[in-house]
Amino acid sequence: MDLHSAFPGIMDLKWRAKRRLPRFVWEYLDSGTGVEATKARNRAALDRIGFLPSVLHGPLEHDLTTTLLGMTYDLPFGIAPVGMSGLIWPDAEGHLARAAARANIPYCLSTVAAQSPEDLAPHIGPQAWFQLYPPKDPDIRRDLVERARQAGFKTLVLTVDVPVASRRERQVRSGLTQPPKLTPRLLAQVAMRPAWAMGMARSGMPHMRTLDKYSQGLTNLPPTAHIGYLLRTSPTEDYVAWLRDAWQGPFVVKGVLRPEDGERMERLGVDALWVSNHAGRQFDGAPGAAEMLPQIRAATSLPLIFDSGVEGGLDILRALALGSDFVMLGRAFHFALAALGPQGVAHAIDILQKDIESNLGQLGAARASDLPPTRPLSAAQ
Numbered sequence: 001m002d003l004h005s006a007f008p009g010i011m012d013l014k015w016r017a018k019r020r021l022p023r024f025v026w027e028y029l030d031s032g033t034g035v036e037a038t039k040a041r042n043r044a045a046l047d048r049i050g051f052l053p054s055v056l057h058g059p060l061e062h063d064l065t066t067t068l069l070g071m072t073y074d075l076p077f078g079i080a081p082v083g084m085s086g087l088i089w090p091d092a093e094g095h096l097a098r099a100a101a102r103a104n105i106p107y108c109l110s111t112v113a114a115q116s117p118e119d120l121a122p123h124i125g126p127q128a129w130f131q132l133y134p135p136k137d138p139d140i141r142r143d144l145v146e147r148a149r150q151a152g153f154k155t156l157v158l159t160v161d162v163p164v165a166s167r168r169e170r171q172v173r174s175g176l177t178q179p180p181k182l183t184p185r186l187l188a189q190v191a192m193r194p195a196w197a198m199g200m201a202r203s204g205m206p207h208m209r210t211l212d213k214y215s216q217g218l219t220n221l222p223p224t225a226h227i228g229y230l231l232r233t234s235p236t237e238d239y240v241a242w243l244r245d246a247w248q249g250p251f252v253v254k255g256v257l258r259p260e261d262g263e264r265m266e267r268l269g270v271d272a273l274w275v276s277n278h279a280g281r282q283f284d285g286a287p288g289a290a291e292m293l294p295q296i297r298a299a300t301s302l303p304l305i306f307d308s309g310v311e312g313g314l315d316i317l318r319a320l321a322l323g324s325d326f327v328m329l330g331r332a333f334h335f336a337l338a339a340l341g342p343q344g345v346a347h348a349i350d351i352l353q354k355d356i357e358s359n360l361g362q363l364g365a366a367r368a369s370d371l372p373p374t375r376p377l378s379a380a381q
Contacts, residue, residue, distance in 0.1 A: 003347045007339065010312055010332045010351060017338035021196055022189035024174040025087055029334055031170035034284025038277055042309025045288025049318040050377035054364030062357045063367050068303055068326050069155060069250035069271055071106075071127060075353055076368055077316050078106030079345075080307050080330035081131035081157070086114025086206030087180060089337040090199040096333060097123045099345035108157055108328065111144070114206035117151035129155040131254065132243075133162065136233035140214050145246055147210075156247045157274065161255025163234035166282045179207045196338075237268060244269050252305065257292050259299035272303040272325075279308045279330065290322060297323025313355025317363075321371045 007013050018026050032039035066076040079100050085092035093115040100107035101124060108129035109120060117130060130153035135141040148156065175185050182190065182205065190197045208215075214231055233239075244251050253265050254274035262273050275296055277286040289308035297304060306324035310316060316327045332352075336344030356368075365371050 003340070003343075004350075004354075007347065008351070009355075010335065010348065013332070013335040013339040013344060013348060013351075016340075017335040020193055021088070021338050022186065022193045024171075024176040024180075024186050024189055025196070025338075027170045027174035028084070028176055029082075029088055029331060029338075031168055032280035032284065033166040033168045033282060036170075036280060036284065038284050038286045038288075039280030039309070041286075041288035042277065042280055042290070043288075043311075045290040046309055046311075046315050046318050048377050049290065049322065050375045051317075051321070051363055051372055052375055053362045054372070057364035060361055060364070060366045062360055064353065064356060066326060066368070068305075069252075071154075073106065073127065073326075074104040075349070076320060076356070077327045077329060077352060078127075078129075079108065079333050080328035081108040081110035081113070081129075081159075082330045082334055083110045083112035084114055084178070084206060084208065085110070085334060085337075086203075088334045089196075089341065090203035091115075092334070092337055093120060094123055095337060095342045095345055097128065099342075099349065100127060101125045103346070103349050105349070106155070106328070108155075109153070111210055112208045114209060116209040116212075117148050117153060119209065121151040124152055126154050128153045129157055129252075131157040131159055133159055133232045134235040134239060135214075135231050137214075137231065140231060141243075142246070144210070145243070149247075149249075155250040155252060156243065157252045157254050158235065158240065158243055159254045160235055160240075161257075161276065161278050161282055162232070168281065180205050237264070240265070240268050240270065254305075256296065257286060257289065259292070259295045262296045262300035262302065266300045266302050270302065272305055273300065274305040274307070274328075275324065276307045290319060293319065293322040293324055313352050313357075314359050316352065316356055317359055317368065317371060318374070320368045321374045 064075050066073050079096050093113050097107045097120050106127050106129050108131050110131050111133045130148035250271045252272045252274055253270050255276050256262055256273045257277060265273055275289055275293055277289045303325040305326045305328060306319040307328045310327055310329050319327045333345055333348050336348035363372055
């Protein structure tokens with residue numbers, strides 16, 4: 001099958017994924033929190049960013065290589081951390097890590113993934129990042145950092161925008177709990193999705209393997225929380241400074257929306273900021289993340305990474321034009337896995353690369369650094 005004929009865009013993968021996943025799994029992947037206004041604002045903020053196309057610029061040789069934190073990547077985007085990726089497809093983290101290594105783009109493993117740093121050690125290269133939810137216990141903190149280092153992860157990403165569990169009402173209504181339990185209600189949904197059911201029958205239902213050694217005796221979780229919430233804390237500046245000194249490699253802080261927080265992080269010595277509103281999954285009163293990029297860019301000289309609402313190559317270029325140095329996508333690659341299995345990840349990377357090149361051609365730009373100024377678009381435009 002010609003994948004580009006059958007699935008030419010990320011949205012094609014999304015709608016096939018929805019047809020192949022049990023409803024409770026789809027709700028976990030696709031949902032935000034509240035009435036999902038922040039999720040909608042992410043999309044609206046990107047849609048307001050336009051460019052004036054260019055003509056008479058002649059043929060272009062595109063160069064998408066990007067240098068970030070001492071690494072040169074073949075493309076200006078990577079795979080963002082998603083908790084419990086293994087719920088979307090068996091061995092999801094392994095498939096994502098291997099595809100990222102082949103494409104020479106970053107893959108960021110979540111603390112609350114279904115596979116541990118040790119599980120992925122054979123499959124990663126220097127482009128692998130580890131995302132840390134901040135453990136409250138200093139011994140667990142030290143141990144997690146050392147485990148990531150020993151497994152070969154080169155960049156540490158501290159997520160700071162999850163001080164408490166969000167409500168994620170769509171997830172609650174779907175019946176999903178953590179760890180997932182197949183109640184009669186959920187089994188009825190599974191029975192309607194044979195490809196997913198067969199994969200999970202072979203691999204078993206996933207759980208958060210990284211946290212196994214720390215989770216003895218921890219119970220009484222609310223429906224949308226998980227074991228990670230009982231272990232983590234809301235970090236302070238001292239916490240960030242400790243990690244900066246302990247990691248001895250590129251150190252990124254994820255979940256920044258305020259320009260003044262960018263200034264604080266620069267003073268603390270972090271190496272890059274990740275501008276994100278957690279894709280609308282934590283707080284429903286936040287602006288679209290893209291709205292804040294220019295202000296944060298003006299407030300700091302640190303490299304900026306961006307996520308939240310990105311659905312294609314044009315969105316990647318929009319974020320780069322607004323001041324980001326790199327873009328990460330989470331849902332898109334999980335749509336691809338659910339839609340096509342392991343081959344879906346490479347296909348999603350190819351979709352995004354071709355989309356970037358097509359849009360650069362319309363703008364007369366050979367590289368993202370050649371992008372013209374953005375132009376605000378109204379809804380009518």
